[in-house]
Amino acid sequence: MHLGAKIRLTLALLLVFAATPSLTQEVIDRIVARVDTDIILLSDVRELARYQLFVDGQSESDQQILDHLVDQWIVRNEARAALFPQPSDEEVKRSLERLKRSFSSPEEFEARQKQTGLTDEDIERMLRAQLYFSNYLDSRFRASIQIDEKDIEEFYKSRVVPRAESRGQQPPTLDAARGFIQEVLVQRAINAQSDRWLKESRARVRVDNLLNEDSKEGAK
Numbered sequence: 196m197h198l199g200a201k202i203r204l205t206l207a208l209l210l211v212f213a214a215t216p217s218l219t220q221e222v223i224d225r226i227v228a229r230v231d232t233d234i235i236l237l238s239d240v241r242e243l244a245r246y247q248l249f250v251d252g253q254s255e256s257d258q259q260i261l262d263h264l265v266d267q268w269i270v271r272n273e274a275r276a277a278l279f280p281q282p283s284d285e286e287v288k289r290s291l292e293r294l295k296r297s298f299s300s301p302e303e304f305e306a307r308q309k310q311t312g313l314t315d316e317d318i319e320r321m322l323r324a325q326l327y328f329s330n331y332l333d334s335r336f337r338a339s340i341q342i343d344e345k346d347i348e349e350f351y352k353s354r355v356v357p358r359a360e361s362r363g364q365q366p367p368t369l370d371a372a373r374g375f376i377q378e379v380l381v382q383r384a385i386n387a388q389s390d391r392w393l394k395e396s397r398a399r400v401r402v403d404n405l406l407n408e409d410s411k412e413g414a415k
Contacts, residue, residue, distance in 0.1 A: 224237055228264070244260055248310070250297075261406055265400075269400060277331075279327070290322045340388075347377060351369050351376060
């Protein structure tokens, strides 16, 4: 679920600024990575884990989450250097409504929110960050993507038609489904190009991983 291949929410995805730590967090918090001249804190990892648990019902390992945070650092620095605009309040509102609809009921949304301890402000902030990252990657790579007609037809035959038939529904015509299929394939291509770019960018960034420092010290 990283920013490239998992931009589909999990880009994921992907996507979070650190909250102001409480006094208790200040006592137990520590640096888990240095990225050039910046740092990533354990509280950043824990917060993204809570957000993943809220959205997906489960969270990744600390190392996987740290990798996402490094990717976010790369994207954020590039976007800021390009003076890329923040998403509008209306975009954030629409994203929040889509997120709420992904739950089976408003009660499930509220229960998961209570379970993870995320406030309304936390969720909105993370959604705003997610949109910032995904919008930037979209603007960076979309213009260079070309989708072949044969790829659209193949997706229609292998995915759209079988899916409709499995539900006992009449498949839409190819023309009716063309716009949807085109966007799915464009997003796939953006994900793939984002993956390659992030991999190349990581090779140029100095990252000191301190996540397991405590366990190393304890083993001495």
